[in-house]
């Protein structure tokens with residue numbers, strides 16, 4: 167008799183499957199393995215202060231640490247290929263605590279539940295005979311989970327950015343903001359690059375050095391900071407808060423909550439590489455939505471963190 171796994175057993179199973187898809191690289195994150203960290207400052211616009219009591223969204227700038235990454239679980243994939251890119255931001259708050267915002271260059275996710283994500287990983291595993299993923303199995307996953315189609319469509323056309331600073335990034339999940347009077351509103355976050363959106367063709371991307379994105383950003387920062395504005399979409403009643411595969415209507419009200427200015431690579435890359443950026447690390451004035459993927463990420467990231475910090 168097989169018993170249904172508890173959620174943490176599911177997290178172990180998911181991370182095991184991620185390793186089967188991408189390989190195991192001791193000491194590295196099981197997703198977004200290659201990345202680099204940068205010093206930054208986040209300056210709130212003040213426009214979010216009426217909607218949330220979160221300390222970094224009032225009026226005073228806070229220091230932040232930013233990790234840009236290539237989404238692959240292997241640290242040796244080409245930056246020039248069409249693939250996910252991440253921006254993880256740790257805002258350091260005046261009381262000594264921190265809150266994280268983790269985003270990718272994809273507006274919606276490829277699964278609505280952790281169980282479906284496990285099924286997707288099963289479909290992505292390389293065929294032992296051919297050594298490559300069987301597109302028919304991925305097609306069958308989308309057919310069985312039609313809500314995932316929008317995410318796959320976005321992934322197929324995601325840009326190969328000229329720079330980490332020329333891509334748009336979404337945090338995907340809904341979060342709940344609460345104001346000083348206790349009134350709540352659901353929101354979704356998006357980073358818009360000051361530099362605008364600039365992408366490469368597949369041919370141009372293929373001939374760039376493996377790690378060109380980090381090298382490019384380090385060089386670019388020698389000539390001045392690179393910025394992003396934090397756009398926040400406000401939900402209307404009835405907008406789904408528990409499904410990362412579903413976007414909200416494009417005409418929902420938005421505010422600009424602030425601007426992130428990235429200034430230089432951190433002095434101690436090894437220290438920051440070993441840190442964890444966890445989308446469930448929220449702060450007073452921000453709560454998690456009921457999205458099951460969001461809550462699950464905390465457990466999957468903990469499994470990956472535990473393995474990589476034990477050099478597994």
Ligand code: HEM
Pocket residue numbers: 180181194195196197198201233234235251252253254268269270275279280283336337338339410441442443459462463466467470471474
């Ligand atoms: C079931 C869904 C997901 C699973 C199982 C998963 C799993 C993971 C794991 C294991 C890591 C490495 C964690 C570490 O060792 O610190 C990671 C990193 C990351 N994930 Fe996810 N993830 C999921 C969904 C998402 C979504 C929806 C987003 C985008 C909003 C996302 C963006 C990222 C980013 C940007 C990183 C790198 C964070 C850093 O730089 O430290 N992931 N993910």
